Amino acid sequence: MPLHIHTPLIESRPLSLCAKRPVWLKLEALQPCGSFKLRGVGHACEVQQGRGARHFVSSSGGNAGLAVAYAGRKLGVPVTVVVPETTTERAKQLLHLEQASVVVRGSSWQEANQHAQTLLGAGDAFIHPFDDPLLWAGHASMIDEVAEAGVKPAAVVLSVGGGGLLCGVVEGLRRNGWQDVPVLAVETEGAASLHAAMAAGHTVELPTIASVATSLGAKRVAEQALACTREHPVHSYLVSDREALQACEQLLLDHRLLVEPACGAALALLARPEALAAYDNVLVIVCGGATATLEQIHTWLAQA
Numbered sequence: 001m002p003l004h005i006h007t008p009l010i011e012s013r014p015l016s017l018c019a020k021r022p023v024w025l026k027l028e029a030l031q032p033c034g035s036f037k038l039r040g041v042g043h044a045c046e047v048q049q050g051r052g053a054r055h056f057v058s059s060s061g062g063n064a065g066l067a068v069a070y071a072g073r074k075l076g077v078p079v080t081v082v083v084p085e086t087t088t089e090r091a092k093q094l095l096h097l098e099q100a101s102v103v104v105r106g107s108s109w110q111e112a113n114q115h116a117q118t119l120l121g122a123g124d125a126f127i128h129p130f131d132d133p134l135l136w137a138g139h140a141s142m143i144d145e146v147a148e149a150g151v152k153p154a155a156v157v158l159s160v161g162g163g164g165l166l167c168g169v170v171e172g173l174r175r176n177g178w179q180d181v182p183v184l185a186v187e188t189e190g191a192a193s194l195h196a197a198m199a200a201g202h203t204v205e206l207p208t209i210a211s212v213a214t215s216l217g218a219k220r221v222a223e224q225a226l227a228c229t230r231e232h233p234v235h236s237y238l239v240s241d242r243e244a245l246q247a248c249e250q251l252l253l254d255h256r257l258l259v260e261p262a263c264g265a266a267l268a269l270l271a272r273p274e275a276l277a278a279y280d281n282v283l284v285i286v287c288g289g290a291t292a293t294l295e296q297i298h299t300w301l302a303q304a
């Protein structure tokens, strides 16, 4: 039994009317820890336990850390998550709920991550948030489920942070014989590390992240994410923080689901019919995210 659940695939009436074509939603927000991350992280943790790991270490104060904490609790493996001082109380609380040990170290993710590496000894497995083939193989299962449901999308819309979700979805499309189905890869303007890599022809490190979509805040994408854009049809789109936040509000109104702006970024593309004109229908990966509250989304909207 895998640690993730088989999520619902629904045809959204309100979003189909907005996008002027059928819109299918893969509801990864319903995974027990709130995001798609559990698919890849759960798979990586099970493989690492099989290889003898007795302790999992993560350096993500976001959904990847939460997924490691959840997986560790379910597998009976202790988990340490090293997070920077900027991590919100809510995120730390969620990690404690999953019984992870939380170590606060450093003023940025880089510093927290460096400290996490020093903790690694024999019997410890570091679980990366986006750059590991084990994660991509696990994420790919969401496309297997869409294929099993008998729905072939004309395009897949998803958000990109470090590119683990992109790599996993492309792997899933290929292993189901859907090499011809393009991916519309969406980032917010202040976290556009894939867009920059595609423009430069090599991965680049963004000087700063300036977006409320903190789960998209990888300064540099995985090399494999850029490779995916060469081996598969991938089109890059940017949306503003405001568009991402409005899409979160709309999803809550339409489907009673609260997601992070990181997920709102993908949903925001549905309000841009020109981006979807070539496709008879689209599948949106509703990647979810557990760290934003409604109050926070309203505060951000007032500031955007």
Ligand SMILES: *Cc1c(COP(=O)(O)O)cnc(C)c1O
Residues within 6 Å of the ligand: 035, 037, 062, 063, 064, 129, 130, 159, 160, 161, 162, 163, 164, 165, 166, 215, 216, 218, 260, 262, 263, 287, 288, 289, 290
């Ligand atoms: C991690 C995450 C993303 C981005 O995924 P990557 O694999 O880093 O590209 C998007 N949305 C949510 C909610 C996430 O947790």
